[in-house]
Amino acid sequence: MGFFSDLWNNMVLREQTTTDKGYTSAIERTDLLGAAGTVKNELRPAGTAIFDNSPVDVVSEGDYIMKGARVEVVSVNGNRIVVREMKG
Numbered sequence: 771m772g773f774f775s776d777l778w779n780n781m782v783l784r785e786q787t788t789t790d791k792g793y794t795s796a797i798e799r800t801d802l803l804g805a806a807g808t809v810k811n812e813l814r815p816a817g818t819a820i821f822d823n824s825p826v827d828v829v830s831e832g833d834y835i836m837k838g839a840r841v842e843v844v845s846v847n848g849n850r851i852v853v854r855e856m857k858g
Contacts, residue, residue, distance in 0.1 A: 796849035802826065803846050806856065809839045819853060828853045 807821035807828075815830040819841055828841070828851045835841060841853040 798846060798848055799826070799851060800846050802843045802851060805843050807841055807843070807853070809835055809837055809841055812837050813841075813853070826851060830854070 802821055805821050807819040809817065809819050810825060811817040813828065813830040813835040815832050815834070817828065818825050819828045831844070831852060831854055833855065835855050840856040842856050843851055844854045845852040
């Protein structure tokens with residue numbers, strides 16, 4: 771029984787990864803709120819858009835958005851970036 775308990779103790783994470791120690795689960799990109807970009811891959815509803823020459827994983831409000839369409843960031847919640855197609 772000692773072998774298995776030693777093995778288990780070696781596999782258990784002992785330290786906590788808290789924000790107090792500088793760990794973050796996702797960077798919240800609030801800087802993108804209101805930003806305009808271009809769809810790189812079709813959004814069905816998730817995909818990639820380009821903002822300031824950088825690819826960003828985004829999700830539409832539920833609509834299919836074609837490649838090359840202009841989009842605007844309407845909300846940011848954690849790592850979920852929601853876009854809406856710009857009309858006109």
